[in-house]
Amino acid sequence: MEQLLQNIKQCRICDAHLPLGPRPVVSAHPDAKIVIIGQAPGTKVHASGIPWDDPSGNQLRKWLNVSVEDFYDATKFAIIPMGFCYPGKGKSGDLPPRKECAPEWHELLFDELKQVELILLIGAYAQKYYLGKLAKKTLTETVKNYNDYLPRFLPLPHPSPRNRFWLIKNKWFEVEVLPTLQARIKKLI
Structure with missing residues (x-):
C-alpha cells in the first residue's frame, strides 16, 4: 500500500491540464473499513495536501458525527477522490x-x-462511476433511494456550502439518511 500511495502522489498523468500543477491528495490504509469517494480537491486542499481540509470537510465530519482524529485515521477511513488533483x-x-x-x-x-x-x-461523479446503471436519473433520486445500495454503498450529496439550498429543499436527508449514515459509521469505527 505504501508504494502504491507513493506512486499516486508522484502521478503526472494529466499534468498538462492542471492549472496549479499536480498535487495528488489521497489517504488509505489496508485496515480501513470505510472509503470516502469524493470529487476532487479544491484550492484549499491543494494548498494543504490534506483531504477534506475545508468547509466541505467540516460539514462532512458533522454528517458522519466523527472527530477530526477519527476522520484522518487512515485505518478507519480511506479517502479516495475521483480526481486526485x-x-x-x-x-x-x-x-x-x-x-x-x-x-x-x-x-x-x-x-x-x-x-x-x-x-x-x-456527489454525482462518484455515484455514476460506481453505481453505473443502478444510479437514478438525478443525484437527489439516488440519495433518496440510498437503501437500494446498502450495505456496500451509501450515496450522499456533496457537503459543500454551495449545496445549502439542496439541503433546505430536501429536509428528508437530515431526517432519513443522516441517522442511517451515523449508525453505520459508529458501528464500523
Missing part, C-alpha cells in the same frame, strides 16, 4: 474531476483495501 475553475465552481484518475488508480487501491464494509459515494 485540483482540476481548475469552471463557470459555476470547480471543474469536474479529471477522468484519468479513477480508471488508473481506484482498482489498484481497492485491491489493497480488503477490510472495506462501506463506501460513501459523495
Whole structure:
C-alpha cells in the first residue's frame, strides 16, 4: 500500500491540464473499513495536501458525527477522490474531476483495501462511476433511494456550502439518511 500511495502522489498523468500543477491528495490504509469517494480537491486542499481540509470537510465530519482524529485515521477511513488533483475553475465552481484518475488508480487501491464494509459515494461523479446503471436519473433520486445500495454503498450529496439550498429543499436527508449514515459509521469505527 505504501508504494502504491507513493506512486499516486508522484502521478503526472494529466499534468498538462492542471492549472496549479499536480498535487495528488489521497489517504488509505489496508485496515480501513470505510472509503470516502469524493470529487476532487479544491484550492484549499491543494494548498494543504490534506483531504477534506475545508468547509466541505467540516460539514462532512458533522454528517458522519466523527472527530477530526477519527476522520484522518487512515485505518478507519480511506479517502479516495475521483480526481486526485485540483482540476481548475469552471463557470459555476470547480471543474469536474479529471477522468484519468479513477480508471488508473481506484482498482489498484481497492485491491489493497480488503477490510472495506462501506463506501460513501459523495456527489454525482462518484455515484455514476460506481453505481453505473443502478444510479437514478438525478443525484437527489439516488440519495433518496440510498437503501437500494446498502450495505456496500451509501450515496450522499456533496457537503459543500454551495449545496445549502439542496439541503433546505430536501429536509428528508437530515431526517432519513443522516441517522442511517451515523449508525453505520459508529458501528464500523
